[in-house]
Amino acid sequence: MNAINPLLFRSLLASLRSLPDDEHVALEQVMRELSAHWVPEAAQQQPHPPCDRVALSPWQERRAKELMSSQMDKGLSIARIASECSLSRSHFSRAFKKNTGLSPRDWYLQMRLDKARGLLSDSGLTISQISLDCGFADQSHFTRVFSRMTGVTPFNWRRSMATAPLCCAE
Incomplete structure (x- = not known):
């Protein structure tokens, strides 16, 4: 199978993020599933340039804050929040701090x-x-x-x- 062009993939993802909230969440899930299938092959063929700006997308920041607010009396792990945002714990923590100025904790x-x-x-x-x-x-x-x-x-x-x-x- 031919690898998907990373620039094409980023372009598609940017287009999805511009959709209204109720439409882009489901479509982003599809894109994540596609990327899990295609992007590993692309990564083997050509390295990705380092990301200059580590930040959460608006839906990720909103989702993280909603989770923290709704689970206030129960406690919540950063790993779970990161997973809900489709990110690793360390990437989520860096990106959240970039967006809000504070660590998730x-x-x-x-x-x-x-x-x-x-x-x-x-x-x-x-x-x-x-x-x-x-x-x-x-x-x-x-x-x-x-x-x-x-x-x-x-x-x-x-x-x-x-x-x-x-x-x-x-």
Whole structure:
């Protein structure tokens, strides 16, 4: 079988990525399957130039963030997220950091802490329940991480939010 021209393949992939979201996801899966069949032969015939820009495509970044958001209280491995984005763990981690400025682990932690701050400010949930809802092992772990990142305990954060004056009330 003749190898597919890598430039043709990249051109097809770029065209697929320009389709609306609901159409390009299924077509990208077809392209991945085709590439698994054809591209290894092409790689043996001619080396690929190094990639200047390691980054996630919009669908990969969106998928990764959706997975992290939906699995916040259950925990999630970077390897699983990378697999869902059809990338190796190391390539995914580099590309995610290129896109967001944060490693997947740091972005995930920041998202969990943002949710915790919101729940501390706007809900009557206990700190223990908030820690579990945000994916921390227990209240003690949550308190250590929250304090290290914000400089204040969750209890003091909540208290300061309760006593903060409303800025725009007239």
